[in-house]
Amino acid sequence: ETGVTQSPTHLIKTRGQQVTLRCSSQSGHNTVSWYQQALGQGPQFIFQYYREEENGRGNFPPRFSGLQFPNYSSELNVNALELDDSALYLCASSSRDSEELFFGEGSRLTVL
């Protein structure tokens, strides 16, 4: 069974740029949730995708957007990057059989 994988693992961008982060969900999981984790903080819910549609959104501006593909993999896009966007971005997948979230190792974004 393949776990959740995220790419890239690390990246550096400058203010104003755009970034796309990718996530492959665990086999059999149809729900993907994205979280932002700043240093020393808990993960903050960005949004969730279920069957290719956004199924809930946290308190993040519209410049944070996403997609889910038919194979349930997902992308997180962030436009007009700001310094405060520097964080670990975590993707988690889950299945209908369980509420357990299975996380990828995250993408660590640094905005300079």
Place this chain on the structure above:
Amino acid sequence: RKEVEQDPGPFNVPEGATVAFNCTYSNSASQSFFWYRQDCRKEPKLLMSVYSSGNEDGRFTAQLNRASQYISLLIRDSKLSDSATYLCVVNMYGRWPPDMRFGAGTRLTVKP
């Protein structure tokens, strides 16, 4: 009021100590509760689910008080390997797919 609030910590305890973490949640409609463990610079992983009757898994005991909207995690006979950040997680709206919200985490360091 934050959706999920935890003791900020950090907790520094000697091996063999008993330590308890507290968590409160804002939405009385929440139905499911969890504790996740996050090692330094790693992804969160499920430690245990919290059932209404309370549950125990070896040295770990989780309890729920719905009237007070309060969750706790007790660790007995602490081990060095218990050093980590413990995240309180709540399925906020009791719906499917679950909308999981995290507390800021409580850092535990167990010392020899």
